[in-house]
Amino acid sequence: MFLQNSYENRSLIQNILRSTIWVEIIKKECYIASKFQEFFKLYLKVYSMSSNKYLSQMENWSKEDLIRELQKREEENIALKNQLQMMKNSENDNNTIPSSVKELNSFAILPKVCSELSKEEVARYSRQLILPELGPSGQKKLVAASVLIVGCGGLGCPSAIYLAAAGVGCLGLIDYDTVEKSNLHRQILHTEKRIGISKASSVGMSVKALNSNVDIIPFDVSLTSETALQIIPKFDLVLDCTDNVATRYLLNDACVIANKPLVSGSALRYEGQLTIYHLGGGPCFRCIHPKPPPPETVTNCSDGGVLGVVPGVIGCLQALEAIKVITGMGSTLSERLLLFDGLQGMFRTVKLRSRKNTCEVCGDEPSITQLIDYEQFCGAKATDKDKGLRVLQKHQRISVMEYKEIVDRKTTHILLDVRLPVELEICSLPNAVNIPLKDIKKLENITTIREMLSSLQTQKIYCLCRRGNDSQLAVSALQEELQGDYDIRDIVGGLTEWSHKIDSTIPIY
Numbered sequence: 001m002f003l004q005n006s007y008e009n010r011s012l013i014q015n016i017l018r019s020t021i022w023v024e025i026i027k028k029e030c031y032i033a034s035k036f037q038e039f040f041k042l043y044l045k046v047y048s049m050s051s052n053k054y055l056s057q058m059e060n061w062s063k064e065d066l067i068r069e070l071q072k073r074e075e076e077n078i079a080l081k082n083q084l085q086m087m088k089n090s091e092n093d094n095n096t097i098p099s100s101v102k103e104l105n106s107f108a109i110l111p112k113v114c115s116e117l118s119k120e121e122v123a124r125y126s127r128q129l130i131l132p133e134l135g136p137s138g139q140k141k142l143v144a145a146s147v148l149i150v151g152c153g154g155l156g157c158p159s160a161i162y163l164a165a166a167g168v169g170c171l172g173l174i175d176y177d178t179v180e181k182s183n184l185h186r187q188i189l190h191t192e193k194r195i196g197i198s199k200a201s202s203v204g205m206s207v208k209a210l211n212s213n214v215d216i217i218p219f220d221v222s223l224t225s226e227t228a229l230q231i232i233p234k235f236d237l238v239l240d241c242t243d244n245v246a247t248r249y250l251l252n253d254a255c256v257i258a259n260k261p262l263v264s265g266s267a268l269r270y271e272g273q274l275t276i277y278h279l280g281g282g283p284c285f286r287c288i289h290p291k292p293p294p295p296e297t298v299t300n301c302s303d304g305g306v307l308g309v310v311p312g313v314i315g316c317l318q319a320l321e322a323i324k325v326i327t328g329m330g331s332t333l334s335e336r337l338l339l340f341d342g343l344q345g346m347f348r349t350v351k352l353r354s355r356k357n358t359c360e361v362c363g364d365e366p367s368i369t370q371l372i373d374y375e376q377f378c379g380a381k382a383t384d385k386d387k388g389l390r391v392l393q394k395h396q397r398i399s400v401m402e403y404k405e406i407v408d409r410k411t412t413h414i415l416l417d418v419r420l421p422v423e424l425e426i427c428s429l430p431n432a433v434n435i436p437l438k439d440i441k442k443l444e445n446i447t448t449i450r451e452m453l454s455s456l457q458t459q460k461i462y463c464l465c466r467r468g469n470d471s472q473l474a475v476s477a478l479q480e481e482l483q484g485d486y487d488i489r490d491i492v493g494g495l496t497e498w499s500h501k502i503d504s505t506i507p508i509y
C-alpha cells in the first residue's frame with residue numbers, strides 16, 4: 001500500500017515522522033531538562049518506536065489528512081520548544097516563578113509585616129511615596145497585602161503588572177488556559193515565545209521581571225465551586241478578570257462567604273465596566289443581578305470582538321481600585337458603576353442600588369451559605385470557549401464532509417452565510433449568500449430567499465457561520481418564517497470545522 005502512495009504523500013509522512021519525533025524528544029527533554037547525556041539514547045528509542053507505529057497508521061491517509069497532521073505536529077512542536085526554552089531560561093534566572101500550585105490545601109502566603117521600608121523600597125517607590133494620601137504608611141500596607149487575580153487575560157494582564165509595579169507584596173494568579181496567538185493583541189504580558197504555556201505562569205514571569213520583590217503564586221486551575229474556597233480566603237482582596245457569567249456568580253458568592261471585597265471588571269468591543277462588590281456594607285453582584293441573563297444574550301470577546309486598549313483601561317482601573325481598598329485612600333467604586341465608552345472617549349459613573357437585605361447570599365438571612373453548581377444555575381459553561389449550542393435535531397444538520405459532497409456533486413442549493421459582513425471579509429466559501437443572523441427574519445430578506453429558491457428551483461438551504469452556533473439559530477428562524485416543504489440545515493462546526501477537515505487554507509479566527 002505504501003508504495004502506491006504518491007511521492008508527495010510520502011514526503012509528507014516523512015515530515016510528520018520527523019515532527020513527531022521532535023515532539024517526543026522535546027517532551028522528554030523538558031522532563032530531563034539538564035541531563036543531556038540521556039538525550040541520544042532516547043532519540044534512538046523514540047525514533048524506532050515512532051517510525052513503526054506511525055508508518056503503519058498513515059499509509060492509507062489522504063494528502064489533506066497528512067497536511068493536517070503535519071500542521072498539528074508543528075504547532076505542538078512550537079509550544080513545546082517554547083516550554084523547553086522557558087525551562088532553560090529559568091535555570092539561569094534568579095527570579096524563577098514557583099511552579100504552579102496543584103495541592104490547593106497546602107499552599108501558604110508568607111505573611112509580610114512591613115514595619116519599615118527598606119532603602120531599596122524607598123528608592124523604588126519614591127515617586128508614589130511622596131503622594132501625601134499614600135505616603136510610607138500606604139506603601140507599607142501595599143507591601144503587606146495579597147491580591148488574587150482570577151483570569152490572566154485582557155483584564156488580568158494590566159491589573160497584575162500595575163499592582164506588581166506599585167509594590168503589592170503577593171499576587172495569586174489563576175487561569176486554567178494557555179497562551180494563544182489571538183490573545184496577544186490585548187493580553188500584553190504574554191509573548192510570542194510563550195504561546196502554548198500556562199497563562200498564569202506567563203503573567204508570573206512578566207511580573208517577576210518587573211518587580212522581583214513580589215511573591216507570585218500561580219494556579220493553573222479553573223476556579224470552581226470545589227477550588228474557590230480553598231484559595232480565596234488566603235488573600236486580602238480579589239479581582240474578577242474573567243469572561244463568563246458562571247464564574248462571576250461563583251466569585252461573588254465565594255467572596256461574600258469568605259468576606260473579601262471583589263473588584264469586578266469587564267470589557268467588550270469598545271466598552272468597559274467596573275465596580276466593587278461586597279465592600280464596607282455595599283451590594284454584592286447578586287444584589288444587582290439576582291438572576292443570570294439568558295445564555296443566548298451573553299456575548300464574549302471571541303464572538304463580539306474587543307479592541308485591546310479597552311480591557312487595558314479597565315484592568316488598570318481595577319488595579320487602582322485595589323490600591324485604594326488596600327491603602328484606604330480616596331473613595332472606591334462600591335455602590336457605583338463606572339462605564340467607559342472607548343469610541344466616544346467618555347467615562348460615566350452611575351449609582352448602584354445599596355445592599356439588598358433579602359439578597360440570597362449577602363442578605364440578612366442568606367439562603368446560599370455554600371457554593372452551588374454555577375454552570376447549572378446560569379445554564380452556561382464557566383468558559384467562553386465554545387458555547388456548543390444544540391438546538392437542532394440530527395436530521396436538520398449536515399457535517400462539513402457531507403456538505404463538501406453536495407458541492408462536489410454540484411447539487412443545486414443556497415449556501416447562506418449568517419455571519420456579519422466584516423467576517424466575510426476575513427474568509428468565506430464561494431457562492432455564499434450573506435444575510436447576518438440578526439437580519440434573517442426581516443421581510444425583505446425572507447422575500448429574497450423565497451425568490452432565490454424559486455429561481456434556482458431548489459428546496460435546499462444550508463446555513464453556515466463561524467463555529468456552528470448561529471447557523472442553528474438561523475435554521476430555526478428560517479423554518480418559522482418560510483413555512484414550507486424546505487430542506488433547511490446547518491453545517492455542523494461552521495467554517496472552523498471546514499478549515500480543520502476540508503480546507504486548511506481557510507483562516508480560523
Ligand SMILES: Nc1ncnc2c1ncn2[C@@H]1O[C@H](COP(=O)(O)OP(=O)(O)OP(=O)(O)O)[C@@H](O)[C@H]1O
Pocket residue numbers: 150151152153154155174175176177182183187199221222223224241242243244247300301302382383384
Ligand atoms: N473559572 C475560571 N477559572 C480560571 N480562569 C478563568 C475562569 N473563567 C475564565 N478564566 C480565564 O479568564 C481569562 C479571561 O480573559 P479574556 O477574556 O481576555 O481571554 P480569553 O478567554 O483567552 O479570550 P478569547 O475569548 O479571545 O479566547 C481567560 O484567560 C480565561 O481562561
Ligand SMILES: [Zn+2]
Pocket residue numbers: 283284285286287288355356359360361362363
Ligand atoms: Zn448581595
